[in-house]
Every structure is written in structure tokens, then in C-alpha cells.
Amino acid sequence: MVSTDTFLDFFLETREHTEAICKPLEIEDYVVQPIIDVSPPKWHLGHTTWFFEEFILKSYDTSYTVFDEDFSFVFNSYYETVGKRVVRADRGNLSRPSVKKVYEYRQYVTQAMKSLLESNEDSTLLAVLEIGIHHEKQHQELLLTDIKYILGNNPLLPKYSDTFLEFTIEKGTQSWISMTEGVYEIGHNSTDFCFDNELGRHKVYLHDYQISNKLVTNAEYIEFIQAGGYKRFDLWHAAGWDWVQQNQITSPLYWYEIDGVWHYYSLNGLAEVDLDAPVTHISYFEAFAFAQYKECRLPTEFEWEAAQEQFNWGQRWEWTESAYLPYPNYKKVDGALGEYNGKFMVNQKVLRGSSIATPTKHARHTYRNFFPTDLKWQFTGIRLAK
Amino acid sequence: MVSTDTFLDFFLETREHTEAICKPLEIEDYVVQPIIDVSPPKWHLGHTTWFFEEFILKSYDTSYTVFDEDFSFVFNSYYETVGKRVVRADRGNLSRPSVKKVYEYRQYVTQAMKSLLESNEDSTLLAVLEIGIHHEKQHQELLLTDIKYILGNNPLLPKYSDTFLEFTIEKGTQSWISMTEGVYEIGHNSTDFCFDNELGRHKVYLHDYQISNKLVTNAEYIEFIQAGGYKRFDLWHAAGWDWVQQNQITSPLYWYEIDGVWHYYSLNGLAEVDLDAPVTHISYFEAFAFAQYKECRLPTEFEWEAAQEQFNWGQRWEWTESAYLPYPNYKKVDGALGEYNGKFMVNQKVLRGSSIATPTKHARHTYRNFFPTDLKWQFTGIRLAK
Amino acid sequence: MVSTDTFLDFFLETREHTEAICKPLEIEDYVVQPIIDVSPPKWHLGHTTWFFEEFILKSYDTSYTVFDEDFSFVFNSYYETVGKRVVRADRGNLSRPSVKKVYEYRQYVTQAMKSLLESNEDSTLLAVLEIGIHHEKQHQELLLTDIKYILGNNPLLPKYSDTFLEFTIEKGTQSWISMTEGVYEIGHNSTDFCFDNELGRHKVYLHDYQISNKLVTNAEYIEFIQAGGYKRFDLWHAAGWDWVQQNQITSPLYWYEIDGVWHYYSLNGLAEVDLDAPVTHISYFEAFAFAQYKECRLPTEFEWEAAQEQFNWGQRWEWTESAYLPYPNYKKVDGALGEYNGKFMVNQKVLRGSSIATPTKHARHTYRNFFPTDLKWQFTGIRLAK
Amino acid sequence: MVSTDTFLDFFLETREHTEAICKPLEIEDYVVQPIIDVSPPKWHLGHTTWFFEEFILKSYDTSYTVFDEDFSFVFNSYYETVGKRVVRADRGNLSRPSVKKVYEYRQYVTQAMKSLLESNEDSTLLAVLEIGIHHEKQHQELLLTDIKYILGNNPLLPKYSDTFLEFTIEKGTQSWISMTEGVYEIGHNSTDFCFDNELGRHKVYLHDYQISNKLVTNAEYIEFIQAGGYKRFDLWHAAGWDWVQQNQITSPLYWYEIDGVWHYYSLNGLAEVDLDAPVTHISYFEAFAFAQYKECRLPTEFEWEAAQEQFNWGQRWEWTESAYLPYPNYKKVDGALGEYNGKFMVNQKVLRGSSIATPTKHARHTYRNFFPTDLKWQFTGIRLAK
Ligand SMILES: [Fe+3]
Numbered sequence A, B, C, D: 001m002v003s004t005d006t007f008l009d010f011f012l013e014t015r016e017h018t019e020a021i022c023k024p025l026e027i028e029d030y031v032v033q034p035i036i037d038v039s040p041p042k043w044h045l046g047h048t049t050w051f052f053e054e055f056i057l058k059s060y061d062t063s064y065t066v067f068d069e070d071f072s073f074v075f076n077s078y079y080e081t082v083g084k085r086v087v088r089a090d091r092g093n094l095s096r097p098s099v100k101k102v103y104e105y106r107q108y109v110t111q112a113m114k115s116l117l118e119s120n121e122d123s124t125l126l127a128v129l130e131i132g133i134h135h136e137k138q139h140q141e142l143l144l145t146d147i148k149y150i151l152g153n154n155p156l157l158p159k160y161s162d163t164f165l166e167f168t169i170e171k172g173t174q175s176w177i178s179m180t181e182g183v184y185e186i187g188h189n190s191t192d193f194c195f196d197n198e199l200g201r202h203k204v205y206l207h208d209y210q211i212s213n214k215l216v217t218n219a220e221y222i223e224f225i226q227a228g229g230y231k232r233f234d235l236w237h238a239a240g241w242d243w244v245q246q247n248q249i250t251s252p253l254y255w256y257e258i259d260g261v262w263h264y265y266s267l268n269g270l271a272e273v274d275l276d277a278p279v280t281h282i283s284y285f286e287a288f289a290f291a292q293y294k295e296c297r298l299p300t301e302f303e304w305e306a307a308q309e310q311f312n313w314g315q316r317w318e319w320t321e322s323a324y325l326p327y328p329n330y331k332k333v334d335g336a337l338g339e340y341n342g343k344f345m346v347n348q349k350v351l352r353g354s355s356i357a358t359p360t361k362h363a364r365h366t367y368r369n370f371f372p373t374d375l376k377w378q379f380t381g382i383r384l385a386k
């Protein structure tokens, strides 16, 4: 059992890290929302703070005064139980509250939380706190990917940092890990923190399969492009093919062909594509088509979890063939927190592992990330199976 | 092994039945396409015929002369390997070829097939023939549901037939069938015909579950409506809730509230809703929300298949919680026929069983039907699990 | 003053002519609506009939029984005073009432009108009758252009007729008619029939101008295409340029470039473009850009009317630079008939003259036709001014 | 003839005033673009500066070094002759260049212009300079209306200023000014500056008319609302009625009904509607419907200009019934500056006068402002005629 002290440290360290991510930004970068899936950094800062105010301070701190009554409206996201949400597409139109005011809000709530935690050891409070901390860590990853989208779609292509490492090269040759048919146990199985969608440890039956020890590289993906991968409809789902046509997709996100050479915008600015690096910023549709091209397939999330000890993961969210569905006996929590995961369990694909944007203490081999099949702005990657 | 004679009979009987379905139509009814998912009856007549011309006569009958070179363009659907398809949304704009011409086309191809089959016992031909027959049977079901949509959305609400039976009441009380945890075998396991998506007989591990012996009735569904089911966002997926809001959904398709009493358009015309009949024309989103309301869930397709001998099915396509995905070791067939199923295996839900619109010799307990989560025009229904 | 007898003849001859236009159609051609601006021929047949039922028989024939109560809903167009209209985009989804039924409706109403007119000489009745006849004549022109659109966008490109003459060549060379500065009188000035938008005879001041004695030919228009007319944004309005880009416009409607030679679908089928024929099926945006290219302009409707006795018109509706606006002292009629013209007097351009599709006794030099700036399916043409 | 010195003062005073308008803004307010018609203040600052760099410094100052090559791309608007424009809807996604950088750009260009003007008295330069100054003044007005939109659509409803005066009440009773039939001269007729669309002084013939001495007040407009003005389709153009339905319009922009009392967001914050103030923020569609309701009409721009000396104008841009069309003999200037006005002369309405947001030395009685028929965010108003 983790002590309150440890939780307080964990809380404060998380709060600080969020602000550290935003250090390199200009005030203007905090405000814009170039596409609906990307939120303004200002909103992430406020929203993660609002979570603690709404679900902890309002309930457990009787002396707490709300910082600003309007913020509940502005910084709510999909928690429809709590109040009328700001329509997501409108977030980028809000110039107020100012960035300065949002940082004051953060400071105010962090202080109130600190005082509360020093005097309250209620175990249900700690349970919500732990969710709140991991909620903020999720948004830390989104902050990085959203900042990348904001800067990477600006015609001036400003860099975010000189030191952020977007990948490490996996040395050695590709080989296949063989897994044997049988019943495997899947799902969270410790007393450590996890999200509700990982619960319901259960058995699945897997047939013989093989899974790659390495992620697909840029060199392999360029081969797919050069072989006409984006022009062969037989490699794609019908919905994927429509998506390719309508959006005229011809490469991963952030790729630019300049005088015949593929370039890539990373958080360090524009540079030539590193052929040995793992391919990234591809949608599920592209991951599937690539696998078809290689006459392989994507692993299911169960195959991934059963084999994960035998390969390195953590650079890229790995698309799986699994649809995002509840585990047997999954039980949606009542109330606003219950809206967290269950309501998204339709028409999305599971991604496993974690990425270089995932904060520390947030990755787990049972973690179930999920996105629609056409999204590319996360640090996604491909691991083949057959 | 089925003899060629038997196949010829099966073929001719199928061809005749398609035309029998269209008997009650006015010529005008053959032409329109009120929504993108509904095809004009004329198109179904031509498309099923084109299949035999394209995949059999052109390959196996060296003396065959194509009826009209343009028809390949007009009656192709999603077989992108074969030629440039007519964009689906445009089908309802085509007044030509005329209905009379399409019937001549049917006659011409049926005769050519008859001659060919009398002299050719090639086994690969018979394999394609069998697919062609079942393909036409699939379109027989779509013909009925599309005709219902065309007539049921006409302000004059014309009836299709006096005798078509849309349901039979399931007598007796609702009870739960208990199934025991363990490994079950799933998928097609005989030498009879099946589609490729049923193949790859394999093991799945199921945990203890219960499944209802009856379909949900209209009375139960009206209770859900009256309890505010369409207004409680906590019962819905986020995507389902958006769909309800945007389309202002308040009831199953074809329901009209007249002076406080729910009426329903069936193929026999408009009448009061029969409270004991199984509810139908609901989307997956609605089936899911209803199950949430009852504090139950929908069965997976594996749970359904494992238990199906213990309940009656066949009136309604039953929505399952399973996403439409390939079975382990599923192998897409090469070429145009390979486009048949695999390319739809994303963002759709499996429906099991069959409906009152399904033709004879076409239903199987391993059959995997599939539709997007928002479609309502098929004869869908709900069987609960927990 | 025209006698009732003459009116009856005029009425009957108009009713017959409408049906004569539809003679070459297959039943299927009556039903479809490929774009929102085109109505199904069946609808035109019913709608022109409904006009007489609604505005004459219901008011003046006390013994009249409505043919079918639902038809008022189905065949109403924009007369919002009278009842809830069928949304225009839905017309092509209506397979019922059948074509046969619509012809019965025509017959029924024509007979009732005939009986009424034989016994009633009420002058307000005759005024409405005259509007109804000219209303039907307007729809005769739309019938022809809509039929052309339906057949001309069918992949089989069926012809409508062997004898319909789409143009006559204007012989002689192009020259400029000079008009002198001064006050001119504009608007209807006889006791003959006209629409309300032509009334309010009034003075306008025109400055010196010149207007062409001939319409622009296909040869001249091809020169514009070859000179990159569709690629030079400086020739276009900003809105016109957006329209060209979004719709990828590269030629008049119904033009197909086959092996480097421009072909044209006319009501007689597909053939090579006749270089000496007047260009047709161009939008206002294109007419304007062409005029810019020639360093000329389009005439205003006042310039056109003042000069019209000095050139031949009647083959093509001629786009003018004038916006469709009320004449001074224009007074909207009260009630449903008042909706006829006034409500369209915004964001449309005036076309003057008439076309080869305009029925007899329907053209006048004061006639004000009007369409939005992007429509091409009418028999439009270009006369330059400077 | 104005001296260069005077021009330099005029230039510097204009540059300063633009920045004064932005004084009350937070940095975040400079960045957002809530709707396509509103531009981010940052963009206005850069765009007006770019005009001087592009059309003056690059041509007349051989020693000039461009501030940043990318800015031409970022701050261009519709001048397609000059370079590839940033798609207008994307402006609000650009966090960079930063506001600080844009002010440096302004400073840099203003200084370069100052040096140039001190040594260059070229008369074509001065002509372009005068256009550039008036161009910046136009954007000053847009800055104010766009700032109002940004703040007035923020859920916190922040005020812009305590002192900005949005209206003065017109005392005295409403009466009609009678104007006599005859030929009037219209268009610019002095050596002072004007835009090209005002040129071509010409004669028009006007019939007897009356025009109001006062603008329509909020009290009168509320009467229209209460009389069901937004629910009576007979008062509206067909296109206006569709617009009302689709956008659910029920009042002027910035109006909120709170507990039965109409409130209004002005640049001074939210307050009750002042009944005697002139109504504002209404579209042409609404102005027309209001006039219909009063059994009056809107004046044409010619009627307005002929009568304008007899009433006070300058508070509100007054919608006229006139479409925005070229005057006789209007000649589009060649090159990029020629794109300025002519390309918008379709499907827009002329507004006459000026508004409380119009800067000094920018209003003229011959000024022709123009907007599409559905726009409301300018300080528009209604003057009736009959
Ligand atoms: Fe969140």
C-alpha cells in the first residue's frame, strides 16, 4: 500500500512535469487547434487541473472555494454527467482565459490539493487521486503530440526542442518469435494502478502464431510506397481505400518529399528520414495495408500481451488487429468517472505498448490504448505477426 | 458431392425466386435509391446476373457473347479488380437500362448458364456457381429490405403484400440459458457451402455466461423509450449518443407515434405496433443502449454460436458485441472474388442468425452477417446476455 | 380581350404539348432526379396539374372532388403558403404515385377544367388560368432541359429524339450595334400576358454602348479554352474561381474530349461539336470570364431590352450582367401566387430572350428569366457588349 | 495636390492607430479565428504591413531587404497574382509568427517606408501609398469587428473597453424625405482619394421615392420579433428563409434573451438592449424581411446617394437593395492591385454610409461597401424607403 506522502510526491512531480513540457512554447502556441483531434495546450493545462477540482476538492475539501465558476464549462471534456461540455471543435476559438490565468488556476488547485493531502488519508480520495494523476499523464502524452501537430503544420516549421529524442534504432536483424497454441491469461493482475478497461483478468485461447522481434523501419515502409502501396486497392480495407482517395494520402504524417528525398518533421525540426528508425505516424489503415503487402498481419492485442516479454516495446504505440471491446465481466463505474473508457468501446482499434511521448510510471504491458482507424498524429508504429 | 443436375435446379430456382420477390412492384419502384445503403431493385436484378456473366460465362463458355458491354460498368459493385465501379450513390440516377432490358439480360444469362451447365461438370466452375447462387440469395434479402425502405419512405405508404409474414410471436416466458466456462470450437465444420469468413474452425475460451431464450419484444422496447432511453447519454456509446443527437432518433425505423399510440409500417402496410412481437429495425447503437438499460449486455458472436442450439433463431438478425474481424488463419482469396468479405473487416459489428427476409437454404448457425453500427433498415433484433 | 373559348383552346393545347414532350420517354425516365436542380418528369406532370386543382378548381368549382388528398403534398413546390412542401432533394426518391396514376390525374383535372371553363367566364378565374397556362409552359422548358440532363448523364447516353433541333447557325460576320446615351423605357407595356416581375414600366438612363449582333460560337469558346481560360484566375470572379476549382470545370456541360476532339451530347445523341453553332450550357461565371478574356463585358438587361429589336434572339437564354431585382414600384401579390417571383430576387442573374426549348407563345422581349450564377443545364448563351 | 510630408504624417498616424486599436488585447486574442469571415488580429497587423512591403518597398526601394521571405505566404490574402495564398480558413491555426515578431515586422516596414518617403516623391509611388493607407484603414474597421466577434463569442464575455461608444441615439421623430423623379449623377466626383469601384461618374434615372430620416431602432426591431417576424416565411426571400431555418436565427447577433429581457454584448460588455439605439448586427436577409414587415423596402444605393445630404449617416453601414455591380465604364486595373474590388462583384449587396468602427478620413458619401447577404458581424443597420 502506497503512503499518502508518496502520493503527494507523485502528484507534485506530475504537475511539474506537465508544465515542463510546455516550457519551450510561445504564448500563441497554447491557443490554437488546427484539427478537431488536437487540443490547445492551454486546454490540456486547464482540463487536467479541473479534474482535481471537480472530483477531489469539491467533494473532500469543505473549505474549498472554486477558482472560477466558468472554468467547469470551459475545461470539461466528455464528462457529460458533470455539465454541458464545450463542443470540442470550438476549443481553438477561445482566447480567454489567458495562459497566465490558466497557470494561476493550476497553482491555486495544486496548492489546495497539497493542503488537503497533508491532512486527509481517506482511501477513496487516494483512489480518485491516483486516477487523476494518471489522467494528467495521459494528457502529457497528448500535449506532446498536439504540440508537434501545431508546430509541424505551421508553414514556418519551428522546432520544439534540440534534445527531444524521437527514436532509438533497433539493432540486429528481424526475426520471428514463435508462440505455442493454448490458453493464456490476459489483463491486469497486480495491486498496482491500472485503468478500468484492463480489469477482468481472463483466459483466451490462442492458436500457434509468430510475432516479430522488431518494429517495421522507415526503409521497409519506403519500399511499400515505392511498390505502389498507396495505389493498390487490393491491399486496403474498403473504408481505408476511401480514406486514401478522399484525403490523397501518400505517406506517413509529417513526411515531405523534397527533390526525390523523403524528409520528416520531428520535434527537432525538419531533416531527412532515417532509414533505420521505426516508421511512425501511420494510421491503422496504413498499418493493415502494409501488413497485407508483406503477406503478414497485425497481431491481436492478446497475442501481443502473451508475447511481450520476448521483445522490446515502448517506442511506438503498436496498432493491433483487435477492436476496442470490453473484457468479459467488464463493469462500467457509475457516475462521471464511469464515462472514462466504456463509452469509447466501439469502432476503435487497440494499440499496445507505449511511445517515446509516454511519461514515466505510466506504461504497463496490460495498458490498452485506443484510437479510430484513420488517426496518425500519435507516435504509432507497426509490429508484424503471422 | 452434389451433382450438376441438382446445381442446375438450385440455380434455376434461385433465379426464379429473385423475380418472384419483384412481382408486386410497379416499374417505378425498380428505379429509386432513397439512401446510399439501399440499392434500386433494378440494380439488384442486374448485378446478380452480371456476377454469372463475369465470373462464369466469360471464363467457361468460349462461345458466349456479352449481352451489353456497358453493363459491366453499370452493374458492378465493389469488385474493384474487375473494372471501374459506378459510384454507389449514383445508382438511383440511372433510368436506363430499362427494367424490361434488365429482365431480358436476366433471361439471356440464365439461358446461357443453363446450356453451359448441361454440358460442363468442371468442379471449379461448380464452386464459383455455388458462390454465385448464394450471392444472389444475399441480394434477395437485400431486395426485400430495400423495397421496404422505398415503399416505407414514400408519403403514400403503399403496401408490398397482404401475405408477407414479418414475425411470429415467441410464446412462453423469458428465461436465461446458463453456459459453462471452457474451450469451444467456432466456425464452419461441414462440407456444405459457406462463405470464406466462416472458415478457419478454431478454439475460443468462453467464461461462464447466460443468454436469453427469447428476443426482446416491442413492449420491452417501448418501456425503454418511456423510461427516457433516448435521452439518457449514460446508456450510450459516445459515438451512439452523437448519432442520436444529430439524427434526432427517438424510435426504431418505420415507427410513427399517432395520437399517442405507436404505429409501424410493415410490408403489409401501416398498423399498430404488436407489443408481443420481437422489436426490429434498431441499430447496434440502440441494441447496446437497451442492453445497458436492462443492466445486461449483448452476447459475443462466439457466445451466440456456442449456445444457439438451445434457443430458436431465424426471425431477426441479432446484433452481437463482436466486431467483424478475421478468424485466426483467415486467408483472403486472390482476385475479384477475394474482395468479397475481407475488405469489410473493420468498424462493423457481427450479426448472427438470420431473418424472415433470408431466403431458404441460406441460413446457417455459423453465418456471419455484418453491418455498420448505425444501420437500421435490415430486420435486426436484440437477444440479451449477462 | 381574349374570349373564354380561346382560353380553353390555349389551355388544352398546352396540356397536350406537355404530354407530347414526354412521348419518347421510358417509364423509368420519369422518376429520377440526378441533381437537386433537375426534377423528375413525373413531378413536372403532376405539379403543373396540381396548380390548376389548387388555384382554380378548389376555388371556382364547388362540385369538384380532389383527385387524391396526398397529391397536394407530393406535387407542391415552393408555395409555402399552401402546405408543407416535399423537400426538393427528395423528389427523386418517390416511386409512387406511378406514372400511370399521374397521367390519370392529368386527365381528371383537364376534364374538370374543361367542364368548368365551358360554364364560367369569371375574369379573375381567367387571370389565374392564364398564369397557370404560362406556368405549365415554363415547366415544359424545364421538362426538356431536365430530360436532357437525365439522359445525358446516363452512362449509356441514350438519345431523346432524331428531330429535335438544338440550334441554327447564325450566318454573316459578327458586328457591333451602337446604341446612344439617353433615357429608355423598360418593362411590359401591352395588355398581353406577362409575369409580375416584368411590370412597373419605368425609365432607365443608359450610357453609350455597343452590343453584338451575334451569339458567341463554339469556335470562339474553344479558343478561350485553348488559351487557358479555365486556368487564368484573373479572368474570373473570386466566387467563380472557387467554383471552377472545386468542381474541376474545364468545358461547357455535356462536352467530352475524345482523342483531342470536342464532342457534345445533344438531344439527338453524341456528336462532334459544331464550331459555328452558338455555345451553350455555360454558367454565368463562364460567360463573365469569357467576356473578360475578350476584353468585353455582358450587357445589362436594360441594354439588352433597349437594343433587342436590332438582333435576332430566341436560341439561347442570354446571361446579362444584371442581378435579378425588383423593378421600381414592383408589388408582390398577396397569398400563394405572390410567392411566385419576388422571393427569388436575391443572388441570381437575369437571362434575357428565350431558347430553342421555350414553347410557343411564351417568349417576350420583356421576359425576365433568372438563375444562380453556377447553373449550366439550361440552354444558355453569350452575347457580348462593350 | 497633397505634399509628401502630409502623406508621411498620414501614413504614420494610420500605422499608429492600428496598434492603438489592439492595445487592450491579450496576446491570446491576436491568434484565434472563430469563423471564416473573421481574421485573427495578428493577421490584420501583418497583412496591412505586407501590402507596403510588397507593393512599395520591393518596387521603389532598391536597398530594401525583405523582413522574412515566408511572410509573403503567411500574410497575403486574395492577391492571387502575387503568390500562393494561405487558405483563409487556416489563419486561426497559425501560432507563429508570434505577436512580438509581427510587431517587429511592422516597426521594420514602417521605418523603411519613412526613410523611403523622405527621399522619394514619385507620384505613382504616392498613388500606391494612398491605396495602402486606405487599405490599412479598411482593416482597422475589420480589426474592431473581428475583435468584437472573438470576445463576444467567448463564454467569459470579456469586455474590450469602457469608453468605446457603439451608438448615439437619434432624437426627434421619424419622417419621410421625398425625392423627385429625374436624372441624377452618381459616383466619385472630386480629386480626393476613392476606390476604383466608385469611379465612372454616371447618370441614373430615379423615380419618385421617399427615404427615412432615421435608422430603424431596437424598439422597432423587437416589435418585428414579437410579431413573429422570424417565423413568417412570407416576409423572407426563399434563400433568406432557408438561412433562418438552418441557422435557427431568432435575433440580431450578440443578442441574448435573459429572463425575458433582451441583452446585448457591446465592446463595453453585456447590458440590456437600449430601445432607442439603432438596431445593428443584422444581415441583409433580416433587413429585407423587416422592410417587408413594415410594408416598405430598402433604398437602392443610387437613391441613398442622391438623398444622403438630407439625413445623418455614419453610425451604421446601411444595407441597400442594390447588388454590388460595376458602374458603367468601370475598368479593372491590371495586375495585383486590380484584384482589389472587381472580383467580388457578384452575389453581394452594397452597403452605404459608414459605421462607428470606420476610422477618420475614411468615410465618403460615394463609398461602396459590400458583403454577402448572410453576414452580421459588421455594424450594419436599416434605413427604410418606399
Ligand atoms: Fe481528459
Ligand SMILES: [Fe+3]
Residues within 6 Å of the ligand: B047, B077, B135, B139
Ligand atoms: Fe453483390
Ligand SMILES: [Fe+3]
Residues within 6 Å of the ligand: C047, C077, C135, C139
Ligand atoms: Fe412551378
Ligand SMILES: [Fe+3]
Residues within 6 Å of the ligand: D047, D077, D135, D139
Ligand atoms: Fe486586405
